[in-house]
Amino acid sequence: MRLALAIASFVVLIVHGAVFYDQFFYRWERHQTAYFEQARALTKNAAEKTELENRSPKIEQYIVTNFGETRVDRCGTCHIAIDDPRFAGHAQPLKTHPYSAAMGDVERNGHWERRHKFTDFGCTVCHGGQGRGLETKYSHGEDEFWPEPLLGYVTQPNWRKDFAPKLKGKEYMEANCAQCHTQQDFAGTPHVNRGRKLFYAMNCYGCHKIDGMSEGTLGPDLTEAGKKFKIDYLWESIVEPRANLATSFMPKFNLSEDDVRALVIFLKSRRGVNFAETEMDRYKAHVANVPVVIPPGTENVKAGEQLIAERACTACHKLRDKDGGIAPDLSYEGLIRDNTWLMDHFKNPRSRIPDSIMPTFRFPGDDFDRITTYLVSLKTPPPPVAPAETFKTLCERCHGEKGDGNGKVAWYLDPNPRDFTKAAFMTSKPRERLVHSIQEGVPGTSMPPWKNVIAAQQVDGVLDYVLATFTRDTLHAPKARSIPETNPVPAGDNSVRHGEEIFLARCTGCHGRKADGKGPNSLDISPKPRNLRNQFFVDSVQDKRLFESILYGVQGTAMPSWIDYGLTRNDVGDIVNFIRSMNQKSRSQQNAGN
Numbered sequence: 001m002r003l004a005l006a007i008a009s010f011v012v013l014i015v016h017g018a019v020f021y022d023q024f025f026y027r028w029e030r031h032q033t034a035y036f037e038q039a040r041a042l043t044k045n046a047a048e049k050t051e052l053e054n055r056s057p058k059i060e061q062y063i064v065t066n067f068g069e070t071r072v073d074r075c076g077t078c079h080i081a082i083d084d085p086r087f088a089g090h091a092q093p094l095k096t097h098p099y100s101a102a103m104g105d106v107e108r109n110g111h112w113e114r115r116h117k118f119t120d121f122g123c124t125v126c127h128g129g130q131g132r133g134l135e136t137k138y139s140h141g142e143d144e145f146w147p148e149p150l151l152g153y154v155t156q157p158n159w160r161k162d163f164a165p166k167l168k169g170k171e172y173m174e175a176n177c178a179q180c181h182t183q184q185d186f187a188g189t190p191h192v193n194r195g196r197k198l199f200y201a202m203n204c205y206g207c208h209k210i211d212g213m214s215e216g217t218l219g220p221d222l223t224e225a226g227k228k229f230k231i232d233y234l235w236e237s238i239v240e241p242r243a244n245l246a247t248s249f250m251p252k253f254n255l256s257e258d259d260v261r262a263l264v265i266f267l268k269s270r271r272g273v274n275f276a277e278t279e280m281d282r283y284k285a286h287v288a289n290v291p292v293v294i295p296p297g298t299e300n301v302k303a304g305e306q307l308i309a310e311r312a313c314t315a316c317h318k319l320r321d322k323d324g325g326i327a328p329d330l331s332y333e334g335l336i337r338d339n340t341w342l343m344d345h346f347k348n349p350r351s352r353i354p355d356s357i358m359p360t361f362r363f364p365g366d367d368f369d370r371i372t373t374y375l376v377s378l379k380t381p382p383p384p385v386a387p388a389e390t391f392k393t394l395c396e397r398c399h400g401e402k403g404d405g406n407g408k409v410a411w412y413l414d415p416n417p418r419d420f421t422k423a424a425f426m427t428s429k430p431r432e433r434l435v436h437s438i439q440e441g442v443p444g445t446s447m448p449p450w451k452n453v454i455a456a457q458q459v460d461g462v463l464d465y466v467l468a469t470f471t472r473d474t475l476h477a478p479k480a481r482s483i484p485e486t487n488p489v490p491a492g493d494n495s496v497r498h499g500e501e502i503f504l505a506r507c508t509g510c511h512g513r514k515a516d517g518k519g520p521n522s523l524d525i526s527p528k529p530r531n532l533r534n535q536f537f538v539d540s541v542q543d544k545r546l547f548e549s550i551l552y553g554v555q556g557t558a559m560p561s562w563i564d565y566g567l568t569r570n571d572v573g574d575i576v577n578f579i580r581s582m583n584q585k586s587r588s589q590q591n592a593g594n
Helices: 002-024 027-042 046-054 170-177 190-201 231-239 257-268 300-310 339-347 365-376 387-399 431-440 456-471 493-506 535-540 543-552 569-582 587-593
Strands: 062-064 071-073 106-108 111-113
Touching (some): 387 456, 431 456
Antiparallel strands (some): 106 111
């Protein structure tokens, strides 16, 4: 018993001693003491040895005022051997900071001279971290609430475990180097340079704005991305665009890990302002100010083909053997669209497809002319093949391998492609309407007219294939319904006003108060409610179809039969007049204002 008590007392004494030592003798003091002892052993200079013997541990501090906000750097308190070349082979924190010719360090007569002196630059300006901290957790920024952890060396505990290993590496420090070294292709920032080029090659500039580089408006402004976001968020946003915002329409680019890393480092370097005060050939690649060089005498078709390659159109679109997997196929564009449609769409994509997510590019007018001329020249139809192969070539990209409307580009299209597996919709429509949709397309949507690409018998074959393979049913005879061919209610102010009242009371949950198909219920509905401010679509639909859809609903969708909820034919006539009234403005006015 006495032996046990003696052992327990001894253990308690040891623990208390350790706690006492840890509380009153900081780790940085131990690091400095170890340095003084080792440095004395290494020196052969009596004066230096005496100086080291007289030194005692103290907080080492630099105050840096030349680069952005004033920085207090106490990193040298632990990393006391940072500028002592004799400790190059030691372990951290007693290790010499490496020298780098790429960053301007110079070797003279066997001795290195630093370009970036710690007394002038400190440490955090390059490495990040919390310069005032004296404990590793805080000084290195391991605390998840610290906005600038040690770049490339520290991952915070709340970062995703599958991403954390990818976020370490000294290359991440290039993001800080680029605050001063802004030259294009600077040797010390290869990842920043690669990421900058990818920003254009993947057409990121079309959606995102970065001051001095791009003017995109569809996506978030990235001018200060490096100041606002940590590298884990940037990585996740690139590889999983909807990880933080379920409704994001940013494409999921299948980039290699090296490409993602380069983009992350480039975006981390975007801080809004640079520390350098002198003009250092700051890279400005605003595409409108840096036009693609077209050799003199080059015909517009060839010039347009070159521009499509230079402007990275295939980062989203498919064109022959190149496929970005995000936007429609352009391989037969000359058989589908004319010059006017293409020019309107280039200058403002929403002037032709109101819900398009394609960016509005500010290219020179000549570039639009050349690209249009090239696309209009693509008039070679695909060879006639079996209906299954025709579907795979022309339809599967949007409607999906299973015909369920979930093709590879479906997420980026609004309205979504038709789901052919919904027999209630497919079998309730007359064959003539389905054939018409294939041949003439659906105005105001991404469904193009295929009449010049495939012959009439091929259209019939594809439709039969869809019904047999995906719908797995035959067309039913239309139900006998009392539907007027044209709206029997005159279009006057009173009718439009009454139609608006009914619409606001009955329809906004799905179609929205703006009638744009984005009501509060729309997120949970598939297919999405119709955008009734899409003038191209509304103009293409006869009154009879609108009456039928409102009175009797649309089978296979969430649109109910409103005749069952007390609406009369006159009520529907007023609603139709209201819908038509919203689409009376000219297309240019409509799209400029909406």
